[in-house]
Amino acid sequence: MDLFVEKYRPQDLNGFVGDNTIRLKIQEYLKTGKLQNLLLFGPAGTGKTSLAKLIVDQLGADHLYINASDERGIDTIRDKIIPFASSIGFNGLKIVILDEADYLTAQAQATLRNVIETFSASCRFIFTCNYLDRIISPLQSRCVAFGITPPSKKEVGQHILHICECEEINFTKEDLGQIIITHYPDIRKILNTVQGSVKGDKLILDSKSLVNTDFESKVIDALKNKTKLNDIRQIIADSGAQQFESLFRCLYDNVEKYTTKVGDAIIVIAQYQYEYSFVIDKEICIAAMLNKLLKL
Numbered sequence: 001m002d003l004f005v006e007k008y009r010p011q012d013l014n015g016f017v018g019d020n021t022i023r024l025k026i027q028e029y030l031k032t033g034k035l036q037n038l039l040l041f042g043p044a045g046t047g048k049t050s051l052a053k054l055i056v057d058q059l060g061a062d063h064l065y066i067n068a069s070d071e072r073g074i075d076t077i078r079d080k081i082i083p084f085a086s087s088i089g090f091n092g093l094k095i096v097i098l099d100e101a102d103y104l105t106a107q108a109q110a111t112l113r114n115v116i117e118t119f120s121a122s123c124r125f126i127f128t129c130n131y132l133d134r135i136i137s138p139l140q141s142r143c144v145a146f147g148i149t150p151p152s153k154k155e156v157g158q159h160i161l162h163i164c165e166c167e168e169i170n171f172t173k174e175d176l177g178q179i180i181i182t183h184y185p186d187i188r189k190i191l192n193t194v195q196g197s198v199k200g201d202k203l204i205l206d207s208k209s210l211v212n213t214d215f216e217s218k219v220i221d222a223l224k225n226k227t228k229l230n231d232i233r234q235i236i237a238d239s240g241a242q243q244f245e246s247l248f249r250c251l252y253d254n255v256e257k258y259t260t261k262v263g264d265a266i267i268v269i270a271q272y273q274y275e276y277s278f279v280i281d282k283e284i285c286i287a288a289m290l291n292k293l294l295k296l
Helices: 020-031 048-059 074-086 106-118 153-166 173-183 187-196 215-224 229-239 245-253 262-276 282-294
Strands: 038-041 062-067 094-099 123-129 144-147
Touching: 020 048, 020 144, 038 048, 048 094, 048 123, 062 074, 074 094, 074 106, 153 173, 153 187, 173 187, 215 229, 215 245, 215 282, 229 282, 245 262, 262 282
Parallel strands: 038 123, 038 144, 062 094, 094 123
Antiparallel strands: none
């Protein structure tokens, strides 16, 4: 079965479900035919990646897509971006999409500044990020920045309702509304939750569907930024989560995002994952683990 987030990804800018004002501005901007480097920033799941890909599709440009949360070091620039930028494009201008660019290391961002200038005649860059303040000023100054704000809950509801009808899913508006309220403004998470809650042809909610698991990505960011333990505890408390099994996997999958001591971190995660099965208060166990990870 195709993922809803891919199956219902917009095919052109007119179908973009998101910040309508920004969509119109970008459409007008593209009419000038003078594409500059772009920086799309805003909350997770609000369509920044879709918008970047739609821009590339509309221009029909050769492009390179890189998710900087997976490839955030200077090696990516040397081994992938520079060879692409220096190659001959078949359709004229080439475009590099750097998704989640706020995960790039400071060294990588500084190097990119020079790469942008070196290949300015033949290559453009589109950056997306959740946190604008994590992009260095010299890189920001070389881009036209567009802040992406989420559509209203009503607009999101209409979009999700349309998808459910297309998929012939039986649902109640109350259940659908609960999912939207829980995960808004992250449209991607709303779609994934809806699809994961379908049993046969019915939308069936369980307690896990209504837990805002966005706390996992917030915990990763907090570890990366060496946030105080009490603030991380508050993130978990605000999430309303009662079970944390998925957090262990999330910490393991994203370990390189928040520490250079990968081996030590994996040992800590494994140790507390084992102990988690035997403790009465799960949250205390999680807090102890995060405290150790912060100190690495």
